[in-house]
Every structure is written in C-alpha cells, then in structure tokens.
Amino acid sequence: MSPGISEDNKRRVGRVSKNFFLHIHANKVHPHSLETSYTFGLGMILGFLFLVMILTGVVLMMNYTPSIERAYNSVKDIVFVVPGGRYIRNIHRWAAHGMVLLSFLHLIRVFFTGGYLAGRRLNWIIGVSILVVVLFMNFSGYLLPWDQLGYWAVTIGSNIAASFRELTDILGITQVLDIGGFIKKLLIGDETVGQAALSRFFMLHVIFLPVTLMVLSGVHLWRIRKDGGISRPQKQPVQAEGVAQAEVAVNQDINGADDRGREKFYSWPVVMWAELAILLLTVAALLVMAFLFDAPLREGANPDLAENPAKSPWYFLGIQELVSYSAFAGGVIIPILFLVFLISIPYLDREDQKLGVWFSGKTGRKLTWQSLGISFFVTVLFVFILVRFGWFRSWFPDIPQIIIMLVNPATLSALFYMLWAVWIKRKTGSGRMSAIALFTCVMTGFVIYTAIGIWFRGPNWEFYWSSSQWPVF
Numbered sequence: 001m002s003p004g005i006s007e008d009n010k011r012r013v014g015r016v017s018k019n020f021f022l023h024i025h026a027n028k029v030h031p032h033s034l035e036t037s038y039t040f041g042l043g044m045i046l047g048f049l050f051l052v053m054i055l056t057g058v059v060l061m062m063n064y065t066p067s068i069e070r071a072y073n074s075v076k077d078i079v080f081v082v083p084g085g086r087y088i089r090n091i092h093r094w095a096a097h098g099m100v101l102l103s104f105l106h107l108i109r110v111f112f113t114g115g116y117l118a119g120r121r122l123n124w125i126i127g128v129s130i131l132v133v134v135l136f137m138n139f140s141g142y143l144l145p146w147d148q149l150g151y152w153a154v155t156i157g158s159n160i161a162a163s164f165r166e167l168t169d170i171l172g173i174t175q176v177l178d179i180g181g182f183i184k185k186l187l188i189g190d191e192t193v194g195q196a197a198l199s200r201f202f203m204l205h206v207i208f209l210p211v212t213l214m215v216l217s218g219v220h221l222w223r224i225r226k227d228g229g230i231s232r233p234q235k236q237p238v239q240a241e242g243v244a245q246a247e248v249a250v251n252q253d254i255n256g257a258d259d260r261g262r263e264k265f266y267s268w269p270v271v272m273w274a275e276l277a278i279l280l281l282t283v284a285a286l287l288v289m290a291f292l293f294d295a296p297l298r299e300g301a302n303p304d305l306a307e308n309p310a311k312s313p314w315y316f317l318g319i320q321e322l323v324s325y326s327a328f329a330g331g332v333i334i335p336i337l338f339l340v341f342l343i344s345i346p347y348l349d350r351e352d353q354k355l356g357v358w359f360s361g362k363t364g365r366k367l368t369w370q371s372l373g374i375s376f377f378v379t380v381l382f383v384f385i386l387v388r389f390g391w392f393r394s395w396f397p398d399i400p401q402i403i404i405m406l407v408n409p410a411t412l413s414a415l416f417y418m419l420w421a422v423w424i425k426r427k428t429g430s431g432r433m434s435a436i437a438l439f440t441c442v443m444t445g446f447v448i449y450t451a452i453g454i455w456f457r458g459p460n461w462e463f464y465w466s467s468s469q470w471p472v473f
C-alpha cells in the first residue's frame with residue numbers, strides 16, 4: 001500500500017482485498033471502465049448468467065435421469081411436478097441462450113473497440129475459446145430433455161460433424177478413411193443418436209464443459225487485470241513527435257491516465273454498486289422471461305418420425321444453411337476459416353495506438369457501414385440467385401460434385417469478403433481497417449445465413465417467406 005494513504009482509503013482497499021469474493025477486483029479502477037456505452041456491461045452480465053446457469057443446473061440435475069427411458073419423463077416431472085421446477089428450467093434455458101447471444105455481442109464490442117490490442121492478444125484468444133465452449137455447452141444441453149426438438153437438432157448436428165464425408169466420397173476413400181464418420185462417432189458414440197450420445201452429452205454438459213468454462217473464465221478475468229484493466233483510449237501524443245512517441249504513450253498509459261486525463265479511483269464501493277445493479281437487472285430480466293415464456297418441450301424423442309424441417313439450434317442454423325449448399329465447404333472449411341480468422345485478428349492488426357476507440361474513429365465507422373452494406377448486398381444476391389434460379393446442379397445435372405463444393409454461395413461470399421479486405425488494406429495501408437472490413441463482412445454474412453435458416457427454410461429445406469406457407473403433409 002502506498003505511503004501516505006488515508007485511513008478511509010485503507011479501509012476501501014481492505015474491503016476489496018480481504019474479501020474472498022471481491023479480491024478479484026483491482027483496488028483502483030479507471031472511470032472509463034464504468035462507462036456503459038463502452039462495455040455495455042456485457043462481460044459482467046455473461047459472468048452472472050454463467051453463475052445462474054450453475055445454480056439452476058444443479059437443481060435440475062437433482063431431478064434429471066440421463067437415460068433414454070427416463071430422461072423425457074424426468075424433465076416432464078421437473079415441469080409439472082417439482083415445485084418451481086418449470087421456472088428453474090425456464091431460467092436455465094433462457095440464461096443459456098442469453099450466454100450464446102451475449103458472447104457474440106461481447107466479442108463484437110471487444111473487436112470494434114480494439115480491445116485485443118496493446119498486449120491483450122492472449123485474452124482475445126482465450127475469449128474465442130470461451131465462445132466455442134459456450135456454443136458446445138448449449139448444444140450438449142439441447143439433447144438432454146430427449147424430446148423431438150433436441151433429438152432431431154442433435155441428429156442434424158451430428159450429420160454436420162460428418163461433413164468431411166463429402167470430400168472423402170469425392171476422393172473415393174470413405175471406405176478406408178472415413179474422417180467424417182470418425183468425428184460423428186466421437187461426438188455421439190454410435191451411428192445414430194441414442195443412449196451413448198445421451199450419456200456423452202450429459203457428462204459434457206454437467207462436468208467437462210462447465211469446468212473448462214470456469215477455468216477459462218478465471219484466466220480471462222485474471223488477464224484483464226494483468227493487461228492493466230479494461231481497455232481505454234490512450235493519451236494522444238503530440239502530432240509532430242511521430243510514431244515512436246505514440247508507442248511510448250500507449251505503453252506508459254496502460255496503467256495511468258486516459259485521453260481525458262482522468263485518473264483511477266478506489267473500486268470500493270462504486271464498482272460493487274455497479275455490479276450489484278447489473279446482477280439485479282440480469283436476474284430480473286431472467287425472471288420476467290421465465291414467467292412469460294416456457295422453455296420448449298415437445299413430444300418424446302421418436303427416431304422413426306423425422307421432423308421436417310429438422311433444424312439445429314438457432315446459433316448453428318447459419319452453418320446448416322451453408323451445409324445445404326455443400327457439406328464439406330459449409331460444415332468444415334468455412335467454420336474453420338471463421339475460427340482461424342477470429343484467432344488471427346490480433347496478428348493481422350497490430351495498431352496498438354487505436355486501442356479503446358470505437359471503430360478506431362470516423363474512418364473506421366464509415367468503413368464499417370460500407371462493409372455492412374456491401375456484404376449484405378453480395379450475400380443476399382448469391383442466396384437470391386440460388387433460391388430463384390437454382391445452382392450448378394440444377395443447370396448441369398452431371399457436373400462433378402467438387403465444383404459444387406468449391407463454388408457455391410458460401411464459398412463465393414467468403415471469397416468476396418476476403419478480396420474486399422485485401423483491397424481495403426491496399427487502399428488504406430492499415431491492418432486495423434482491413435480487419436474491420438473483413439470482420440464486418442463476416443459477421444453480416446453470419447447473421448444473414450442464420451436468419452435464413454431460422455425464418456426462411458421450411459420442409460425439405462425449401463425457401464418460404466413465412467411458415468404459414470409450409471405445405472401440410
């Protein structure tokens with residue numbers, strides 16, 4: 001503790017550092033960290049949602065049996081017999097979807113404020129791993145009620161996992177090297193979704209993934225402190241003194257004043273009040289959701305009665321849409337490229353002086369809108385051509401599958417996004433601008449394909465403007 005610290009401040013430091021739950025906080029924080037228009041409190045809400053999921057999950061587990069004979073009825077018991085069970089289940093379900101949605105929003109906020117710059121690279125990569133774990137935690141929970149919805153969603157998911165087969169089929173080597181089949185079997189433990197899948201998903205959902213998420217989140221929060229707290233704009237160096245000066249400014253000011261010269265203040269009690277407010281709002285929102293909307297529970301799983309359309313959970317519907325063009329391109333190449341791109345962002349963009357400024361300023365903001373518009377236009381155009389006029393297979397029935405695999409709306413969109421980013425890099429010479437262009441295009445494409453999967457695909461994965469137009473079988 002620094003000499004000369006007043007009694008009052010000593011008490012403030014003690015409140016935080018001597019308390020097991022609070023000592024994760026720094027003694028002092030920067031005013032910028034509390035600006036809602038910067039973080040929107042998303043990371044904090046995510047943390048609280050995870051906490052709610054653990055608490056409600058433990059209660060659910062006490063009443064749930066992971067066997068294909070008992071699972072469905074045990075969930076029905078939770079909903080109709082266990083006192084308050086319906087609401088505990090609803091809260092658990094909505095918190096889970098909230099985590100997926102907010103993880104994406106948090107990632108978008110961190111990206112556009114350059115929160116991965118100036119030494120925060122590792123934490124960005126940890127964040128990307130967290131996103132993957134959150135997705136699979138949600139997905140593994142989907143199967144547990146053992147109803148038609150979960151059963152067919154996971155069946156579709158496991159078929160996506162087998163997407164490698166398209167490539168090995170083209171090469172004619174599936175008989176000897178069935179990589180897709182291997183991945184599928186690793187996931188569900190059998191050829192079809194059954195007891196092996198349920199046992200696996202249960203263990204993944206209640207032990208392996210939550211523990212992994214706990215460890216990753218712990219490291220994530222520790223890294224935020226190690227990196228000097230939540231990012232913020234740095235003091236601008238005097239123009240004439242050049243780049244070297246800019247670098248010094250960034251490095252010196254990580255732990256000091258920001259561009260407005262504001263200094264840090266003691267985190268007790270203001271930060272605790274802010275966090276308490278976020279916690280209460282999060283819980284209130286979940287309670288309202290839980291009272292208004294019931295988590296879905298369809299008829300018990302029936303392997304002989306396929307859902308049509310069988311849809312994966314909403315966050316995988318973008319991938320399911322891409323898989324409908326080509327299993328290998330949509331289920332393997334594009335998701336891998338997406339992850340590689342996310343991980344490589346801090347390596348593509350090293351302009352540390354842009355740390356903490358939304359869109360890196362006016363130019364970046366304009367570029368974001370341009371990229372959004374152009375990506376929207378191009379992506380929708382490809383889908384329009386496909387829906388309205390068909391694709392190579394309907395024009396040339398004998399065309400080799402490899403061409404369909406390599407040239408479809410998904411691969412063409414991805415290629416376009418990359419060319420656009422390369423062009424921006426050439427035009428501006430800035431890695432940050434190029435990253436903004438690519439990130440915006442990719443996210444826009446992701447949202448469009450997901451929206452198509454959610455709202456515009458019906459039986460046999462045909463395009464419909466609304467589910468009211470679906471044929472009645």
Ligand code: HEM
Pocket residue numbers: 039040041042043044046047050103104106107110113114115116120123124125126127128130131134217220224229230231232
């Ligand atoms: C369970 C999920 C997560 C939790 C609990 C969590 C928690 C937090 C918290 C509390 C903060 C500081 C405050 C804020 O930015 O709101 C933060 C910052 C950060 N998060 Fe996350 N996060 C999660 C997921 C992610 C994901 C998916 C990414 C994406 C790559 C990510 C990357 C980062 C980075 C790089 C920072 C530092 C940003 C900066 O200093 O401006 N996090 N996170």
